[in-house]
Amino acid sequence: MSASINIRPxxxxxxxxxxxxxxxxxxxxxxxxEQMKDPLAHAVxxxxxxxxxxxxxxxxxxxxxxxxxxxxxxxxxxxxxxIASVVTRPEARGMGIIRKIFDAAFRIMLENGQTFxxxxxxxxxxxxxxxYEVCSFNNHATIPVNQFGAYPFPKNFKQHExxxxxxxxxxxxxTFTTSRNLSFVRDEKAWQNxxxxxxxxxxxxxxxxxxxxxxxxxxxxxxxxxxxxAAGAPWHRVSIKELCWTTPSGxxxxxxxxxxxxxxxxxVEWKLPCDINVHALFPDVASIGYTRNGxxxxxxxxxxxxxxxxxxxxxxxxxxxxxxDAFWPGNSGTYTVEWEGSKLAACKTNSSNxxxxxxxxxxxxxxxxxxxxxxxxxxxxxxxxxxxxxxxNLFPKQKLHMTEAF
Numbered sequence: 001m002s003a004s005i006n007i008r009p010x011x012x013x014x015x016x017x018x019x020x021x022x023x024x025x026x027x028x029x030x031x032x033x034e035q036m037k038d039p040l041a042h043a044v045x046x047x048x049x050x051x052x053x054x055x056x057x058x059x060x061x062x063x064x065x066x067x068x069x070x071x072x073x074x075x076x077x078x079x080x081x082x083i084a085s086v087v088t089r090p091e092a093r094g095m096g097i098i099r100k101i102f103d104a105a106f107r108i109m110l111e112n113g114q115t116f117x118x119x120x121x122x123x124x125x126x127x128x129x130x131x132y133e134v135c136s137f138n139n140h141a142t143i144p145v146n147q148f149g150a151y152p153f154p155k156n157f158k159q160h161e162x163x164x165x166x167x168x169x170x171x172x173x174x175t176f177t178t179s180r181n182l183s184f185v186r187d188e189k190a191w192q193n194x195x196x197x198x199x200x201x202x203x204x205x206x207x208x209x210x211x212x213x214x215x216x217x218x219x220x221x222x223x224x225x226x227x228x229x230a231a232g233a234p235w236h237r238v239s240i241k242e243l244c245w246t247t248p249s250g251x252x253x254x255x256x257x258x259x260x261x262x263x264x265x266x267x268v269e270w271k272l273p274c275d276i277n278v279h280a281l282f283p284d285v286a287s288i289g290y291t292r293n294g295x296x297x298x299x300x301x302x303x304x305x306x307x308x309x310x311x312x313x314x315x316x317x318x319x320x321x322x323x324x325d326a327f328w329p330g331n332s333g334t335y336t337v338e339w340e341g342s343k344l345a346a347c348k349t350n351s352s353n354x355x356x357x358x359x360x361x362x363x364x365x366x367x368x369x370x371x372x373x374x375x376x377x378x379x380x381x382x383x384x385x386x387x388x389x390x391x392x393n394l395f396p397k398q399k400l401h402m403t404e405a406f
Contacts (some may be wrong), residue, residue, distance in 0.1 A: 005097060007104050010050035010063065012043030017060035018050065021087045049112075051104050053097045062088035062097045066105050067406050068112065070185040072177055074309040074369070074398070077185050081109040081301070082406045083119035102130050106301060106328055115305040116364075118182075120296050120405065127297055131327045133361035135298035135368040136182055136402045139278075141270045142237070142289035145262045147282040153260055154253035156210040160219075162196040168208055168216035169195060176244040180273070180401035181369050182298070194221075204241060209253045218250030219243075220257070225269065239269045242403050255281075274370075275399045296402055300364045303331050307346035310367065312339035313393035320351045324381070325360040337394065356391055358382040369398020 010018060016039045022028040035042040044050070052063035067082040083105070088097060109117055121127045124134060160169075170191055177183035184190075199205045202223075209218040221241040238261060245251040258268050272278055279285045300306040303323060318338035325331035336349045356373075358366075359381035365371035373391040376382045384391065 004056050006054045007100050010052045013039040015044045018063050025087050049108055051101050061092040072183040073181050076309050079114040080116040080118055081114040084406045109301055115302050117299045117301055124294055131360045132297035132299040133364050134294045135365055135370045136295040136400050138293050138295045139272050140291045141272055141278040143268045144287050145265055148255045148259035151252050151255040153256045154209050158208055160206040166191050166195050169219050172244050172246055175246045177401055180399040182400050182402040184404045217247045218245035218254050220254050236265045237267050237269050238265050298364050298368055304346050306367050307337050312342050312344040316340035317390050319355045320353055322354040322357040355387045356384050366395040372397050
């Protein structure tokens with residue numbers, strides 16, 4: 001293949017080629033041969049940006065999608081670029097093409113005011129070289145249904161049907177995610193797509209719980225999972241797709257509902273938030289399966305904007321942070337964060353006095369709240385020189401919530 005590569009956004013007629021590569025490497029099932037007869041008839045029309053690498057013959061060799069989202073970060077709504085469907089033909093690998101596409105993607109995301117970029121990696125090590133770092137973890141619990149028996153069945157619990165009012169779900173989610181970083185800010189279209197589908201066709205069931213005064217305080221969306229056990233016997237589980245609540249009693253009522261599923265299911269799978277200790281909620285700790293592994297990866301694109309999302313610690317103060325960004329050198333340098341009262345500001349400076357030196361990867365973890373100052377001192381890229389206590393206050397541990405997939 002020619003070494004001459006042209007990086008540019010995909011045109012409408014290019015998307016059939018993109019689907020062809022996805023079929024090749026991601027097991028897609030599009031009828032690409034048929035679509036090639038009229039590529040424009042199968043063009044994509046959405047808000048995503050698609051960036052591709054083309055050879056001299058205008059054959060697409062590699063591409064990715066950048067999907068625009070808004071997420072919660074330290075009490076603010078900020079723009080994020082979601083990286084998805086990254087594909088490269090096998091014969092075009094090892095040529096640095098993805099690096100060139102990321103370079104173009106970063107420029108576009110910055111032009112669009114996106115402070116962060118997020119992705120779900122096939123390899124954490126691979127995307128680390130582009131400055132991405134694990135900022136959320138998959139906390140998976142498998143809970144035997146009989147463990148929910150300690151919670152009474154809810155008194156005001158109703159299955160949601162298409163065209164029912166979605167406002168209670170939106171309000172519960174808003175309350176639940178206000179203080180949880182990485183949570184998506186969903187528009188009404190996203191909610192309609194999530195809730196107003198026929199549960200008897202897609203086998204995703206949604207229930208809304210209300211308290212004794214009729215106030216909605218929790219909801220759950222789940223689906224049944226049937227798999228084959230080690231001995232060849234089938235086992236049946238409930239897989240929670242989303243569970244949000246505004247009060248502890250709301251969560252307890254959801255648990256009480258699961259207790260009634262014991263005739264059909266043996267356990268419940270729950271990807272629980274990082275601030276929930278599942279072993280404190282059920283009596284038989286040994287019966288609960290629990291795993292924690294690396295999830296999605298986040299990355300700061302604009303350091304000043306990212307630091308500006310932080311909440312001001314008590315009193316007043318300032319800190320100088322020396323940041324190294326190997327992939328995007330424009331981010332490298334010293335930044336001053338200063339605050340007084342409830343106001344905080346950040347800017348790039350030329351100060352020679354540095355309180356902490358770290359890489360863009362660790363800074364992303366600190367700003368996201370997945371890592372504290374105490375934890376990051378053991379990382380190879382980090383050195384704390386002074387004002388340890390202020391750094392602790394500037395970068396506290398945060399609640400995280402990332403359930404979307406893209």
